[in-house]
Amino acid sequence: MTYIAKPKFAHPSLQPNAVGYTRRDYEGRVSTLCAGCGHDSISAAIVQACFELDLEPHRLAKLSGIGCSSKTPDYFLGASHGFNTVHGRMPSVLTGANLANRSLVYLGVSGDGDSASIGLGQFAHSIRRGVNMTYIVENNGVYGLTKGQFSATSDKGSKSKKGVVNHDSAIDMVSLALQLGATFVARSFSGDKAQLVPLIKAALRHKGAAFIDTISPCIAFNNHAGSTKSFDWVREHNEAVNRLDVMIGRSPITADYAAGDTVRVEQHDGTVLTLRKLAADYDPTDRIRAMGFLQERQAAGEVVTGLLYVDPEAEDLHDALGTTRTPLNELNTADLTPGSAALSGINASLR
Amino acid sequence: MPITAVNDFVVKFANVNGSGSASANGLFVKSILRMGVAVAARNIFPSNIQGLPTWYEVRISGEGWLGRRGGVDLMVAMNPQTWDRDLAEIEPGGYLFYDSTRPMPPERFRNDITVIGAPLQRICNTAYSDPRQRQLFKNIIYIGVLTYLLGIENEVIETLLAEQFAKKPKLIPANIEAFHMGVEYARENLKPLGLQVQRADAVGDRIFVEGNAAAALGAVYGGATVCAWYPITPSTSLAEAFTDWCEQLRVDPVTEEAKYAIVQAEDEIASIGMVVGAGWNGARAFTCTSGPGISLMQEFIGLSYFAEIPAVIFDVQRGGPSTGMPTRTQQSDILSAAYASHGDTKHVLLLPRDPGECFEFGAQAFDLADRLQTTVFVMLDLDMGMNEWLTEPFQWDDAKQLDRGKVMTAEMLEAGRDFGRYLDVDGDGVPFRTYPGTHASKGAYFTRGTSRDRYARYSEEGAVYVDNMERLLKKFETAKSLVPAPIEARASRPTRFGVIHYGSTGPAMDEAMAALEAKGLYVDALRIRAFPFPGEVFDFIERHDLVFVIEQNRDAQLRTLLMTEGGVDPARLVKILHYEGAPITARFITKEISALMGAPVQSEMAQ
Numbered sequence: 001m002t003y004i005a006k007p008k009f010a011h012p013s014l015q016p017n018a019v020g021y022t023r024r025d026y027e028g029r030v031s032t033l034c035a036g037c038g039h040d041s042i043s044a045a046i047v048q049a050c051f052e053l054d055l056e057p058h059r060l061a062k063l064s065g066i067g068c069s070s071k072t073p074d075y076f077l078g079a080s081h082g083f084n085t086v087h088g089r090m091p092s093v094l095t096g097a098n099l100a101n102r103s104l105v106y107l108g109v110s111g112d113g114d115s116a117s118i119g120l121g122q123f124a125h126s127i128r129r130g131v132n133m134t135y136i137v138e139n140n141g142v143y144g145l146t147k148g149q150f151s152a153t154s155d156k157g158s159k160s161k162k163g164v165v166n167h168d169s170a171i172d173m174v175s176l177a178l179q180l181g182a183t184f185v186a187r188s189f190s191g192d193k194a195q196l197v198p199l200i201k202a203a204l205r206h207k208g209a210a211f212i213d214t215i216s217p218c219i220a221f222n223n224h225a226g227s228t229k230s231f232d233w234v235r236e237h238n239e240a241v242n243r244l245d246v247m248i249g250r251s252p253i254t255a256d257y258a259a260g261d262t263v264r265v266e267q268h269d270g271t272v273l274t275l276r277k278l279a280a281d282y283d284p285t286d287r288i289r290a291m292g293f294l295q296e297r298q299a300a301g302e303v304v305t306g307l308l309y310v311d312p313e314a315e316d317l318h319d320a321l322g323t324t325r326t327p328l329n330e331l332n333t334a335d336l337t338p339g340s341a342a343l344s345g346i347n348a349s350l351r
Numbered sequence: 352m353p354i355t356a357v358n359d360f361v362v363k364f365a366n367v368n369g370s371g372s373a374s375a376n377g378l379f380v381k382s383i384l385r386m387g388v389a390v391a392a393r394n395i396f397p398s399n400i401q402g403l404p405t406w407y408e409v410r411i412s413g414e415g416w417l418g419r420r421g422g423v424d425l426m427v428a429m430n431p432q433t434w435d436r437d438l439a440e441i442e443p444g445g446y447l448f449y450d451s452t453r454p455m456p457p458e459r460f461r462n463d464i465t466v467i468g469a470p471l472q473r474i475c476n477t478a479y480s481d482p483r484q485r486q487l488f489k490n491i492i493y494i495g496v497l498t499y500l501l502g503i504e505n506e507v508i509e510t511l512l513a514e515q516f517a518k519k520p521k522l523i524p525a526n527i528e529a530f531h532m533g534v535e536y537a538r539e540n541l542k543p544l545g546l547q548v549q550r551a552d553a554v555g556d557r558i559f560v561e562g563n564a565a566a567a568l569g570a571v572y573g574g575a576t577v578c579a580w581y582p583i584t585p586s587t588s589l590a591e592a593f594t595d596w597c598e599q600l601r602v603d604p605v606t607e608e609a610k611y612a613i614v615q616a617e618d619e620i621a622s623i624g625m626v627v628g629a630g631w632n633g634a635r636a637f638t639c640t641s642g643p644g645i646s647l648m649q650e651f652i653g654l655s656y657f658a659e660i661p662a663v664i665f666d667v668q669r670g671g672p673s674t675g676m677p678t679r680t681q682q683s684d685i686l687s688a689a690y691a692s693h694g695d696t697k698h699v700l701l702l703p704r705d706p707g708e709c710f711e712f713g714a715q716a717f718d719l720a721d722r723l724q725t726t727v728f729v730m731l732d733l734d735m736g737m738n739e740w741l742t743e744p745f746q747w748d749d750a751k752q753l754d755r756g757k758v759m760t761a762e763m764l765e766a767g768r769d770f771g772r773y774l775d776v777d778g779d780g781v782p783f784r785t786y787p788g789t790h791a792s793k794g795a796y797f798t799r800g801t802s803r804d805r806y807a808r809y810s811e812e813g814a815v816y817v818d819n820m821e822r823l824l825k826k827f828e829t830a831k832s833l834v835p836a837p838i839e840a841r842a843s844r845p846t847r848f849g850v851i852h853y854g855s856t857g858p859a860m861d862e863a864m865a866a867l868e869a870k871g872l873y874v875d876a877l878r879i880r881a882f883p884f885p886g887e888v889f890d891f892i893e894r895h896d897l898v899f900v901i902e903q904n905r906d907a908q909l910r911t912l913l914m915t916e917g918g919v920d921p922a923r924l925v926k927i928l929h930y931e932g933a934p935i936t937a938r939f940i941t942k943e944i945s946a947l948m949g950a951p952v953q954s955e956m957a958q
Contacts, residue, residue, distance in 0.1 A: 096628025
């Protein structure tokens with residue numbers, strides 16, 4: 001939440017994308033997070049993803065709750081409207097915003113404190129409603145802004161910087177999202193940009209509730225030995241099930257995968273997701289098996305990452321409500337106000 | 352002496368909840384309206400679906416008084432559980448009608464009233480074998496008996512039954528038959544009462560409608576497109592009515608697409624969150640709730656105030672605090688709405704009097720919320736919200752356009768207009784806003800609940816913070832000129848006494864004022880219709896030595912607002928409070944004011 005704007009110098013060699021913007025146009029203000037924070041890597045991944053998607057910055061709305069992660073929307077997409085809402089309530093505000101104007105792309109950014117504790121209910125209900133959004137949880141397993149308390153995603157047995165051992169069970173938001181009916185579920189790691197950028201791209205193009213749990217180590221309060229959200233621990237235990245390439249529209253598929261090793265998934269809008277399979281028995285279109293696989297690997301101490309589930313034919317909340325194609329915020333008096341003649345009929349029916 | 356009255360009496364039905372009495376009682380009320388006589392009916396019901404006592408109080412008034420009068424002239428005692436208290440309520444000289452199938456010991460009656468028995472259960476048991484029919488038709492049979500006793504025209508009831516079952520015409524003959532069983536029994540065994548309904552022409556083109564349905568229709572006409580809500584008595588029927596009105600009025604006839612979005616949220620917090628999100632994004636959005644919901648929504652209301660996001664909340668007030676009396680009426684959320692949320696906040700309240708104003712303010716609230724970019728409350732209560740009231744027909748001016756307030760468009764940005772989200776360009780405290788997605792490179796800003804400067808940049812500078820807070824106060828001043836002005840009813844003679852009242856107290860106050868004049872007591876009455884209070888409110892107080900403030904809460908909440916916001920000397924504002932949960936009555940107001948005007952000096956001291 002800084003007021004320091006990044007200088008807008010653009011190196012002449014910067015290439016614009018198909019809609020005429022350079023990568024710099026997708027940046028925001030200077031981050032005020034700690035140097036080396038995983039969250040800043042996620043912000044950079046969002047910038048990269050939006051640039052590569054040729055998304056006009058002003059057609060995206062970014063919303064967040066309260067906490068370190070929720071500060072980040074100020075640090076990317078400076079030309080987008082942003083809304084830093086209240087603690088744990090980003091999902092409801094995003095839902096309302098989405099109802100008001102279905103033509104924008106919605107990105108919700110939250111943290112484990114914001115979404116797994118106070119906001120667990122709103123997280124759950126926005127997912128089960130199928131709000132068309134990308135919901136990124138920057139998960140560091142700790143309350144950073146208040147200096148190091150355990151969060152609800154801290155693993156049982158993990159040790160805080162002060163040496164306290166967590167005795168509460170961890171909430172696994174990926175399992176929750178799968179159970180709640182999210183139609184795009186992924187997990188990634190802030191330190192793995194090559195995996196994260198395509199996941200964000202695919203999520204932004206997905207129609208429906210897309211959830212990405214991004215493990216993002218807190219270098220100030222949760223990066224020590226004994227933490228299960230530290231850079232070292234995650235790198236050692238990261239078990240990627242697949243690697244993703246996102247192809248928009250009719251772009252040729254140039255991935256160099258051997259036949260038989262890939263899964264091709266075409267989303268509603270024509271986006272083609274090409275997944276290089278790393279785990280032979282993993283099918284990202286089978287929700288039930290995905291849930292079982294996750295539990296199994298989790299019990300074995302692995303952090304499963306990748307695109308874990310996708311329903312390419314998903315419907316969203318607007319489909320369920322039968323809302324008009326025209327954004328509700330563009331409807332005018334003639335569209336909305338039935339007039340005095342209709343009122344006379346209503347009066348007559350009330351006598 | 353038995354009471355004799357034509358078109359001026361009170362009938363109270365004592366029933367068991369869930370016994371099907373509501374539709375029979377509604378039929379009774381409609382029949383009186385169709386006889387051209389004004390009527391006011393109030394449901395007094397428990398927080399229960401089946402089994403607990405429920406009452407329906409019907410005021411029949413040839414003079415057109417629509418408030419509760421107080422007292423009961425005819426008790427229709429259909430609930431043995433409440434027999435003793437129901438009997439005790441009857442006026443001396445009044446009437447008791449009961450089911451005489453089972454004999455009652457003489458000591459359970461009163462000798463100063465007229466008792467009319469009809470063996471309703473026996474008639475039913477003889478005519479019907481199905482237990483459900485025995486129960487339901489018993490209600491229609493007692494309507495038949497009452498029709499005869501009170502001189503209501505049979506044809507009126509028959510027509511209403513035909514209308515009621517128009518979609519299930521098979522049920523019409525059976526209902527008419529049951530109705531006639533009651534009429535015939537009465538004709539053969541009973542005499543008409545001293546209380547009579549006589550055909551008149553006093554209803555005119557007025558309509559009979561619940562405030563919640565009216566407010567919901569107002570929201571449709573006011574251009575609301577997003578409704579997020581959570582069920583809570585007594586506001587639930589507002590969201591349900593909005594759904595019905597939208598299905599009727601807002602579905603595109605060709606594409607069948609909905610020009611609205613209604614979401615039943617997981618709780619009140621999510622409801623107001625969705626409203627704030629939709630308001631931020633330029634749609635007109637509302638939620639409806641009651642006191643407990645207002646408590647839950649506090650944080651978001653503060654965000655709406657500070658981040659300046661339009662929102663409309665219909666608060667259908669019920670008895671508080673806590674779960675309180677969820678099915679009884681009160682005006683007890685005034686302070687919690689006016690100053691909702693932490694920090695220094697103030698919110699616009701609209702205070703409708705009846706369903707007519709629920710419609711009018713229900714639409715206007717959205718213009719005000721957009722114009723002022725803040726939360727606007729419409730403060731109904733259970734009495735007007737959940738009861739059908741006789742009210743003037745709804746009106747709409749087709750020339751009226753929705754006022755979206757100060758919205759900077761892509762064209763304005765392109766033309767080089769300076770956009771500062773919190774910049775007071777017009778001196779009225781109201782800044783311009785942009786909708787997300789307006790322009791590719793101009794007009795985007797970051798919305799937050801933290802302190803920021805005029806260009807929406809985060810700032811913890813004291814002077815910047817104060818500048819913003821002072822502008823919000825200025826904006827609240829601007830609101831005074833936009834909200835509905837108070838309405839004064841002057842006494843027929845100059846007087847140093849005034850009355851201030853608001854909301855559903857209005858109809859009882861009108862009657863009390865006439866009753867006071869009949870006793871030679873003159874008061875000017877000011878009905879407040881909004882907060883912040885326009886200057887006329889304090890001029891009125893200034894013009895009177897003593898002002899009675901009538902409220903349906905314990906702590907005189909509006910009086911507190913008057914003192915706080917206007918610096919009024921507390922001694923000049925005498926509180927008159929009625930908060931037992933049943934709506935205030937004309938007799939109560941008359942009695943209280945009479946007593947206070949008899950000894951005004953003492954009452955001043957008492958404050």
